[in-house]
């Protein structure tokens with residue numbers, strides 16, 4: 370459940386850095402539950418969330434994880450990092466750029482990752498930076514690991530097609546879920562498995 374403070378914090382960052390945030394409000398609870406449902410839950414797992422924002426996805430993910438799991442959030446916007454650290458002291462937050470995922474996780478001693486979860490605004494990121502991020506994500510995944518990301522239905526269709534083809538160049542299997550209409554904006558997930566070596 371999002372609070373007024375969370376909404377205010379998110380909106381302030383979105384107004385200051387619209388292309389970094391890519392949305393006016395945090396992800397809603399229906400989509401958060403769907404993305405949490407993709408992470409491994411039957412055994413201890415290492416899960417990394419890229420672009421945690423105000424933590425709209427984080428409690429749902431944390432609630433699903435088995436005891437002994439490690440859950441790490443990466444966020445680049447300093448105000449949001451401060452918000453997360455104050456509002457969710459149980460969450461391990463790394464301040465940095467998702468493009469540097471390999472170095473960030475190595476510095477924090479995070480080993481091979483079972484699931485990377487993202488709500489980064491992919492279609493607002495340059496193609497070169499997307500490729501760097503996807504290469505880094507693929508390289509951090511353990512064998513059998515998965516990557517899942519939110520894609521909004523309001524994103525430009527040609528950019529979504531381009532992003533999907535980049536996902537297909539990075540992973541053996543890419544599936545799209547049905548749209549979640551009860552989200553602002555409506556969105557779907559891409560779920561990717563079988564990282565190819567880059």
Ligand SMILES: C[S@@+](CC[C@H](N)C(=O)[O-])C[C@H]1O[C@@H](n2cnc3c(N)ncnc32)[C@H](O)[C@@H]1O
Pocket residue numbers: 389390391392394395396419420421422423424425426443444445446449465466467468488489490
């Ligand atoms: C659409 S918001 C989603 C926030 C939150 N996960 C949610 O679902 O409400 C995208 C988030 O990704 C963060 N972000 C954008 N580019 C990033 C990057 N290169 N590295 C880390 N975080 C990034 C933004 O600051 C923002 O918090």
